[in-house]
Amino acid sequence: MTPKIVCENISKFFIQKGKQRVHVLEDISLEVMNNEFLVILGPGQSGKSTLLRIIAGLETPTQGRVLKDGKEITGPGQDRGLVFQSYMLFFWRTVMGNVEIGLKLRGVEKKERRKIAQHYINLVGLEGFEKHFPHQLSGGMKQRVGIARAYANNPEIMLLDEPFGQLDAQTRMFMEKETERIWQTEKKTVIFVTNNIDEAIYLGDRIVTLKGKLPGRMDAIYDVPLPRPREHTDLEFVELRQMITDKSELVL
Amino acid sequence: MPYEEVKVKQPIIFKILAILSLLTFFGVWEFIVDAGIVPSTMLAAPSKVAILFVKKLTQANPDGATLGAHAWMSAKEAVTAYVLAIIVGVPLGLFMGWFKVVRGLARPIFEMIRPIPPIAWIPLCIFWFGIGIWGKVYIIWIAGIVPFTINSWVGVNMTDPALIQMARTYGATDWQIFTKICIPSALPMIFGALQISLAYCWTNLVGAELLAADKGLGFLIEMGRRLAMPEMVVLGMVCVGIGGALIGIVVDVLERRLLAGIRR
Amino acid sequence: MSNTIADEIVHHVKERQPLTIWSVLGNEYFLYCVSFISFLLIWHFIAAAGLLGLATPEATIKEMIRLMSVKLAGKNLFGHIWASSRRILIGFAIGAATGLPLGLFMALNRYVNAIVKPVFDLFKPMPPIAWISISILWFGIGEPSKVFIIVIGSFVPCVLNAYAGIRIIDPELYDVIRVLGGNRRQEIFYVSFPAALPALFAGIQISMSVAWTCVLAAELVSSRSGLGWIIIRGMKLTKPELVLGGMAVIAIVAWIFSAATSGIEKLLCPWKRGIKEL
Numbered sequence: 001m002t003p004k005i006v007c008e009n010i011s012k013f014f015i016q017k018g019k020q021r022v023h024v025l026e027d028i029s030l031e032v033m034n035n036e037f038l039v040i041l042g043p044g045q046s047g048k049s050t051l052l053r054i055i056a057g058l059e060t061p062t063q064g065r066v067l068k069d070g071k072e073i074t075g076p077g078q079d080r081g082l083v084f085q086s087y088m089l090f091f092w093r094t095v096m097g098n099v100e101i102g103l104k105l106r107g108v109e110k111k112e113r114r115k116i117a118q119h120y121i122n123l124v125g126l127e128g129f130e131k132h133f134p135h136q137l138s139g140g141m142k143q144r145v146g147i148a149r150a151y152a153n154n155p156e157i158m159l160l161d162e163p164f165g166q167l168d169a170q171t172r173m174f175m176e177k178e179t180e181r182i183w184q185t186e187k188k189t190v191i192f193v194t195n196n197i198d199e200a201i202y203l204g205d206r207i208v209t210l211k212g213k214l215p216g217r218m219d220a221i222y223d224v225p226l227p228r229p230r231e232h233t234d235l236e237f238v239e240l241r242q243m244i245t246d247k248s249e250l251v252l
Numbered sequence: 253m254p255y256e257e258v259k260v261k262q263p264i265i266f267k268i269l270a271i272l273s274l275l276t277f278f279g280v281w282e283f284i285v286d287a288g289i290v291p292s293t294m295l296a297a298p299s300k301v302a303i304l305f306v307k308k309l310t311q312a313n314p315d316g317a318t319l320g321a322h323a324w325m326s327a328k329e330a331v332t333a334y335v336l337a338i339i340v341g342v343p344l345g346l347f348m349g350w351f352k353v354v355r356g357l358a359r360p361i362f363e364m365i366r367p368i369p370p371i372a373w374i375p376l377c378i379f380w381f382g383i384g385i386w387g388k389v390y391i392i393w394i395a396g397i398v399p400f401t402i403n404s405w406v407g408v409n410m411t412d413p414a415l416i417q418m419a420r421t422y423g424a425t426d427w428q429i430f431t432k433i434c435i436p437s438a439l440p441m442i443f444g445a446l447q448i449s450l451a452y453c454w455t456n457l458v459g460a461e462l463l464a465a466d467k468g469l470g471f472l473i474e475m476g477r478r479l480a481m482p483e484m485v486v487l488g489m490v491c492v493g494i495g496g497a498l499i500g501i502v503v504d505v506l507e508r509r510l511l512a513g514i515r516r
Numbered sequence: 517m518s519n520t521i522a523d524e525i526v527h528h529v530k531e532r533q534p535l536t537i538w539s540v541l542g543n544e545y546f547l548y549c550v551s552f553i554s555f556l557l558i559w560h561f562i563a564a565a566g567l568l569g570l571a572t573p574e575a576t577i578k579e580m581i582r583l584m585s586v587k588l589a590g591k592n593l594f595g596h597i598w599a600s601s602r603r604i605l606i607g608f609a610i611g612a613a614t615g616l617p618l619g620l621f622m623a624l625n626r627y628v629n630a631i632v633k634p635v636f637d638l639f640k641p642m643p644p645i646a647w648i649s650i651s652i653l654w655f656g657i658g659e660p661s662k663v664f665i666i667v668i669g670s671f672v673p674c675v676l677n678a679y680a681g682i683r684i685i686d687p688e689l690y691d692v693i694r695v696l697g698g699n700r701r702q703e704i705f706y707v708s709f710p711a712a713l714p715a716l717f718a719g720i721q722i723s724m725s726v727a728w729t730c731v732l733a734a735e736l737v738s739s740r741s742g743l744g745w746i747i748i749r750g751m752k753l754t755k756p757e758l759v760l761g762g763m764a765v766i767a768i769v770a771w772i773f774s775a776a777t778s779g780i781e782k783l784l785c786p787w788k789r790g791i792k793e794l
Contacts, residue, residue, distance in 0.1 A: 266626060359548065369766065371645075375748060375751035496642070496643065
């Protein structure tokens with residue numbers, strides 16, 4: 001089976017304040033299989049969001065390239081959906097307006113796009129909130145809209161950039177369960193970026209860890225062979241957690 | 253974040269465009285007047301304005317005062333009114349924000365007077381003060397006080413309620429909370445009013461001087477019209493623009509210093 | 517499901533307070549009435565005592581009621597209100613119709629910005645009122661010279677706010693459109709414009725208040741109609757009731773203008789309705 005996404009020796013430099021060159025990523029190579037749930041785990045400031053943005057096509061790598069189905073990615077496209085850490089909802093649009101925006105951009109007819117959007121609103125459990133504006137929603141609900149918006153555009157690959165970083169612990173756990181449920185309902189290739197080790201083990205088929213401090217480098221890759229749905233208290237879960245903690249520089 | 257210093261080439265095209273744009277502006281202006289496309293009774297060429305500027309530095313005629321005297325008069329009026337606006341507006345706003353009784357009593361009057369453009373006070377001011385400096389100071393003061401009052405009021409209102417509750421649990425009195433917590437936390441908002449108020453003051457200063465003055469930059473503009481000397485009108489406008497920009501810079505520096513002082 | 521959705525419920529239940537003399541005296545609305553009534557009383561007594569050259573509130577109101585039917589320079593009170601309002605509406609419409617697009621263009625295109633901004637910055641610090649004299653030189657003392665000043669006055673805040681409105685948009689919002697497969701034109705139509713709308717309205721509000729200052733200044737300098745003319749007429753005839761009445765009418769009409777703008781903003785920006793404003 002050929003991998004869905006291939007990152008070949010990606011390095012990235014940023015220019016900030018017009019004259020400071022920051023080395024963000026160094027020599028990242030990884031492969032993502034079709035319908036795989038891959039988690040990229042790294043501490044803050046390890047360049048993991050940048051990696052995701054490069055895969056999304058929002059940034060270009062300074063060196064190396066990203067391939068999707070064997071073709072090089074040159075820019076953002078409808079085949080990859082991104083869920084943002086800070087939600088990035090259109091505050092001037094209702095929940096329905098936000099979810100249907102991708103379809104609207106592609107000129108899908110109103111009746112059709114309402115139907116599709118409604119399907120995904122229901123899928124993320126926001127039935128009855130279609131006419132609400134983002135500021136009327138709680139953090140968890142906002143991110144549900146973000147997920148529905150990306151899903152409604154029917155991408156092949158979902159990219160999630162620390163989607164639950166701003167939520168409180170309880171809502172976060174709940175949203176992880178929901179993410180798994182949604183993914184099980186409509187399988188897609190998922191790349192999920194997080195700094196939370198429990199979240200990584202709970203969700204991932206495989207976990208890629210990045211080393212702390214810039215520039216971000218690959219550390220290790222772990223398979224997570226546990227059956228779903230997983231339990232945080234399972235012995236294997238805890239053992240794997242211990243192993244990753246011991247091996248990596250993650251400070252929790 | 254670790255980084256190395258590098259040199260990045262900035263596209264120079266935007267600077268060139270900006271300079272070209274300014275040169276074209278002045279070039280076209282000079283040309284349309286010199287070539288007679290716009291009659292010289294309506295607009296003066298920049299060169300003529302520059303000549304008049306040099307002349308007016310020393311000569312008082314034909315409008316009765318040198319440029320320096322006009323500018324000094326305007327600055328005096330503006331600064332006096334501005335300082336008075338701070339002295340009255342800030343405490344008023346602070347008290348309105350914290351004391352219900354003050355708010356209840358002052359707010360209706362404030363809200364009634366606020367929508368009246370300060371210029372509309374000119375006839376009353378002429379009744380009251382004649383065309384001397386105090387009539388204009390009054391009008392500029394009316395203009396300048398509004399932002400100070402509103403911002404101080406909002407600033408007090410935006411005080412973090414947790415801080416106030418914290419102070420209450422430590423047994424602070426109302427007055428202590430007001431002076432030790434509300435006022436300091438309102439300061440950034442108050443500084444925010446410095447620029448807004450200044451812009452209002454300067455606009456209304458020109459209006460007041462156009463209508464009721466015998467000296468000042470606004471008066472210079474109006475005299476230019478009466479004497480049919482467009483170069484004097486333009487000179488006055490330029491001076492008003494430069495004066496406004498200069499005071500703006502001074503206030504901006506002041507504001508930054510003050511804000512830096514708070515953060516420390 | 518629902519347990520996570522409604523995770524914030526705020527109770528707005530006020531405790532019942534016993535009705536005491538102090539709670540009545542301290543009530544905000546009671547104080548408003550006290551303030552308003554004493555304002556009128558003090559005004560009345562100062563005027564009645566012949567101080568400060570004021571007219572009493574009663575005389576002022578009577579004069580305004582009289583003006584509703586009696587014509588002054590060919591127009592009754594409403595005619596003069598319309599004269600001023602018409603100038604504002606025309607001038608403002610031209611100023612906003614040119615200023616808002618210019619500000620948007622400047623923010624969206626670096627070339628337009630590089631060319632226009634230096635010249636715009638030359639004019640920015642110049643108060644619109646300073647244009648009155650040159651406007652009269654150009655257009656005479658008729659309608660166009662007054663409209664011109666209002667155009668200038670409303671133009672500048674419109675440009676500034678449209679420009680700032682685009683510039684403060686979080687660039688990541690554009691990324692949303694890009695990842696969903698949208699192009700640059702769609703970024704502008706689906707993000708730039710709606711996200712800048714509240715800032716545009718802020719510009720319009722400022723423009724309105726500047727426009728009122730401008731129209732009054734223009735009418736005070738030279739005119740034969742309008743609310744500014746009424747107060748200057750009152751001054752020349754030494755009729756303080758005319759001056760004060762004119763000021764009161766100006767305040768009311770200017771207030772209506774700004775309230776109407778807020779109303780339109782609420783209509784066009786429904787997402788702002790739920791957000792409490794100070």
